[in-house]
Amino acid sequence: MQLKNEKTNLLLINPEEMNQVDKIAMQYLPVLTLMENAGLAVARAIMQFYKPCKILVLCGPGNNGGDGYVVAHILANEGWPVKVASLKPPEKGTDAYKAFVQWNGDKTDFNIQSVRDADLVVDAVFGAGLSRDIDDHISSVLKAADHLVAIDMPSGVDGKTGIIRGYAPHAELTVTFCRAKAGHYLLPGREYIGKLVIANIGIPENILSELSINTWLNEPGLWELPIADVEDYKYHRGIVNVVGGGTVTGAARLSALAASSCGAGLVHIFAFGSRDLYLLTSPCFMVDEGDFTDTLQDKRRKVWVCGPGLTEDEVKISLINLIKTNKTIVADASALTKENFDLLKQCAVITPHIGEFKRIFGDFKDCRIEAVKKAASILNTVVILKGPDTLIASPDGRVAVNCHANARLATAGSGDVLTGVIATLLACGMEVWEASCAAVWIHGEAAFLHNNSWPNAMDLIHNLGKARDNGRYHVEK
Numbered sequence: 001m002q003l004k005n006e007k008t009n010l011l012l013i014n015p016e017e018m019n020q021v022d023k024i025a026m027q028y029l030p031v032l033t034l035m036e037n038a039g040l041a042v043a044r045a046i047m048q049f050y051k052p053c054k055i056l057v058l059c060g061p062g063n064n065g066g067d068g069y070v071v072a073h074i075l076a077n078e079g080w081p082v083k084v085a086s087l088k089p090p091e092k093g094t095d096a097y098k099a100f101v102q103w104n105g106d107k108t109d110f111n112i113q114s115v116r117d118a119d120l121v122v123d124a125v126f127g128a129g130l131s132r133d134i135d136d137h138i139s140s141v142l143k144a145a146d147h148l149v150a151i152d153m154p155s156g157v158d159g160k161t162g163i164i165r166g167y168a169p170h171a172e173l174t175v176t177f178c179r180a181k182a183g184h185y186l187l188p189g190r191e192y193i194g195k196l197v198i199a200n201i202g203i204p205e206n207i208l209s210e211l212s213i214n215t216w217l218n219e220p221g222l223w224e225l226p227i228a229d230v231e232d233y234k235y236h237r238g239i240v241n242v243v244g245g246g247t248v249t250g251a252a253r254l255s256a257l258a259a260s261s262c263g264a265g266l267v268h269i270f271a272f273g274s275r276d277l278y279l280l281t282s283p284c285f286m287v288d289e290g291d292f293t294d295t296l297q298d299k300r301r302k303v304w305v306c307g308p309g310l311t312e313d314e315v316k317i318s319l320i321n322l323i324k325t326n327k328t329i330v331a332d333a334s335a336l337t338k339e340n341f342d343l344l345k346q347c348a349v350i351t352p353h354i355g356e357f358k359r360i361f362g363d364f365k366d367c368r369i370e371a372v373k374k375a376a377s378i379l380n381t382v383v384i385l386k387g388p389d390t391l392i393a394s395p396d397g398r399v400a401v402n403c404h405a406n407a408r409l410a411t412a413g414s415g416d417v418l419t420g421v422i423a424t425l426l427a428c429g430m431e432v433w434e435a436s437c438a439a440v441w442i443h444g445e446a447a448f449l450h451n452n453s454w455p456n457a458m459d460l461i462h463n464l465g466k467a468r469d470n471g472r473y474h475v476e477k
């Protein structure tokens with residue numbers, strides 16, 4: 001299958017997949033050519049962003065080091081003062097070795113003093129082949145750099161998980177190849193990357209569509225938002241229903257207000273109590289009370305938010321009945337317990353933060369992408385693991401990493417707002433994973449629209465309409 005270009009640009013590759021890509025690419029191009037292209041891309045980026053200065057290239061024993069020798073060669077040919085420090089020479093017969101023997105310029109020791117003598121350090125120690133924590137000697141040398149450009153990854157950042165293996169330097173610029181890796185965007189790795197340049201080094205694009213790579217950066221292009229159509233009517237735009245708790249009402253009201261502000265055709269709240277409060281919240285809301293099961297008979301009222309502000313009992317009653325009537329459920333907050341595990345299997349989307357995730361699935365080691373993928377597959381439900389780098393996983397294996405968010409979202413009720421956006425996009429007919437991804441992006445965009453202030457959840461809601469439109473115009477621009 002040939003993917004649309006705008007979408008394949010959002011692919012994130014992990015180091016194992018990159019290995020597969022390399023192996024197939026070798027059928028088209030020798031590794032040494034790829035390495036030369038990689039080194040050229042790094043040298044070009046350095047020449048673009050820095051003035052000529054004293055360069056030290058720190059080279060490791062693998063192909064990342066191989067790229068480093070190429071960079072040294074090119075910059076020296078351009079007249080820059082360049083020294084190379086090898087941690088360990090590459091093994092004879094390897095492509096990195098071929099690059100190593102071509103370097104006949106200045107060599108120096110792999111130590112702190114060499115770093116201090118340089119203006120700019122090129123980190124070509126480890127990239128995709130990082131296999132364990134880096135030791136004290138290597139970390140002390142990297143730590144001495146004031147200005148550092150990383151090849152592929154700052155050494156020590158795990159390309160698959162974004163976890164720091166022992167130590168990693170903070171790069172000002174990272175040049176990676178073919179596509180970004182998940183570790184460039186996952187925290188804490190993202191904090192170490194600096195400016196990210198993704199260079200084309202001649203790997204044929206068809207290789208990417210042949211491999212079933214299924215991790216994506218969450219940006220417009222991954223999904224398409226429905227527009228306000230000439231012939232729209234409220235039922236076409238979609239009905240969002242929120243289960244409203246009888247005592248704690250704020251969370252459900254935020255969810256409903258969010259739906260109303262980002263384009264739902266109609267918003268209903270089923271109130272287990274406090275009906276007047278719900279009615280007073282917005283004249284746009286339809287508020288029902290009475291027999292919940294009767295309310296559920298209306299087939300047009302398909303999409304329901306269940307969890308925000310509900311007591312345990314309210315969750316039980318509503319979730320069971322929503323499932324019985326085959327509703328599309330967005331489950332959050334108090335619905336997210338281990339006890340409800342089997343009920344969650346019948347939901348379309350669940351939106352745990354890390355605490356709720358662990359409450360349902362138990363603790364996990366290292367790779368959050370793997371953990372959230374597994375959770376989605378076990379539940380057969382889209383799982384949105386919320387946080388500063390929210391992950392959105394589909395049971396079919398697709399995962400999106402969202403970086404389009406900032407700490408202005410860290411305000412009470414912000415998660416409730418997200419549920420309303422997801423429900424709105426589901427109600428207008430978007431596919432579940434795409435609706436979830438788009439909603440997470442729109443939620444983040446609402447925060448960016450408040451970049452000079454400190455929004456509370458209501459402020460975020462006011463920006464949702466514009467945020468939703470920005471999710472389209474981004475692509476159309």
Ligand SMILES: NC(=O)C1=CN([C@@H]2O[C@H](COP(=O)(O)OP(=O)(O)OC[C@H]3O[C@@H](n4cnc5c(N)ncnc54)[C@H](OP(=O)(O)O)[C@@H]3O)[C@@H](O)[C@H]2O)[C@@H](O)CC1
Pocket residue numbers: 018022031034035038060061062063064065066067125126127128129130131132133134135151152153177178201203
């Ligand atoms: N993808 C592409 O298209 C292209 C990719 N290219 C480049 O190739 C890079 C990947 O190269 P790579 O596979 O040789 O791995 P690399 O990162 O050099 O490290 C492996 C070596 O380091 C060692 N080692 C690991 N961790 C260690 C530690 N903590 N402490 C000490 N040692 C450690 C490890 O030892 P071992 O684990 O085997 O004991 C092995 O010797 C990639 O990042 C990109 O820059 C381009 O050249 C061409 C096109």
Ligand SMILES: Nc1ncnc2c1ncn2[C@@H]1O[C@H](COP(=O)(O)OP(=O)(O)O)[C@@H](O)[C@H]1O
Pocket residue numbers: 353386387388389390405406407408409410411412413414415416417418443
């Ligand atoms: N530092 C942060 N950077 C980006 N997004 C954040 C940050 N902190 C929280 N968020 C987002 O804000 C929302 C908080 O939701 P949640 O934890 O359920 O809070 P609440 O229950 O108060 O609504 C999530 O969507 C989360 O991804």
Ligand SMILES: [K+]
Pocket residue numbers: 064123124125126127150151152153154155
């Ligand atoms: K590196």
